[in-house]
Amino acid sequence: MSNSVILDVSNFSFAYGDVQAVKNVSFTVKRGEFFSFLGPNGAGKTTVINTLITLLPMQEGTVTVAGYDLRADRVKVRESIGIVFQQITLDKDMTVRETLDFHGDIYGMDRDNKLQRISELLALVELEEKADVLVNNLSGGMKRRLEIARGLMTRPQILFLDEPTIGLDPQTRQKTWEYLRMVNQEGTTIFMTTHYMDEADILSDSIALIDHGEIIKRGTPDELKSDLGKDIIYLETSDNNAASALIQEIPGISGIQPCDGKLLICSGNDGAQVLPVIIRAADEQGIMVRSVSLKKPTMDDVFMHYTGTEIRD
Ligand SMILES: Nc1ncnc2c1ncn2[C@@H]1O[C@H](COP(=O)(O)OP(=O)(O)OP(=O)(O)O)[C@@H](O)[C@H]1O
Structure with missing residues (x-):
């Protein structure tokens, strides 16, 4: 694997019983890239991302994440990635700061490193003033920003986001895009699934179109559009x-x-x-x-x- 490839998916297939959700998919993502998996509901996006983040078992094919084999090195894969789920998964009885602190503890971060990272991330997602507010009292957009910050606590090499702006109002979507761009510009590779065309177009360096479990087209947004004519x-x-x-x-x-x-x-x-x-x-x-x-x-x-x-x- 070349150094510039951070994610290498080769002949990956996944079935839920009789339902073949992903069919022999192969693609690579480069280090530093903002990559989007774009497809309609039921296309197979969540199945791919959930396999990559080790939530689903690896079925057929070969995958390496940050150089680690997804079958043999699942713990190493987990240590290399950050995750933002489709649904809000925050504990509403914790404050913003406690959320990040607790996450740092789960991952065994040392105290100084953890506190430093919390302060950097609160600044990045502009939640400094909300640091001691309960999650329950945050707006939907703030919760999403906190989830992004939490996903970045361990300085992951790749941040995986499953439909990061689903259910957000247009202004909050724009704001979330700004944060994701900043995160990417700081050097984190981004793997995002979305079924929003505009989101994929505006944010991505590279897009893979998926439908019925197969990649039907890959390219930069400009290439995909100009290929049409x-x-x-x-x-x-x-x-x-x-x-x-x-x-x-x-x-x-x-x-x-x-x-x-x-x-x-x-x-x-x-x-x-x-x-x-x-x-x-x-x-x-x-x-x-x-x-x-x-x-x-x-x-x-x-x-x-x-x-x-x-x-x-
Ligand atoms: N737990 C499951 N059991 C059986 N079939 C499933 C299960 N989860 C997903 N599927 C099926 O697998 C296919 C791919 O679903 P998947 O959730 O990966 O698509 P998606 O592109 O992420 O859709 P969405 O945008 O709605 O999240 C669909 O046909 C879906 O019905």
């Missing part, structure tokens, strides 16, 4: 099948597929020039165009293109 056209017609066959023949069209009653058309050329050609071709065949929209590719379009569906909430 220059422009995206959504078209609804009186006969989408016939229109699709027609449009495929038009030069510059790099992809076309049905999506929620419309056609998602990827154009390698300027969409504003391609669009009149499409409409004329449809008109000549007696196909009525009911609606049309033209836009630059976003992560939503990337997802629609590769899964043929919108994110399922």
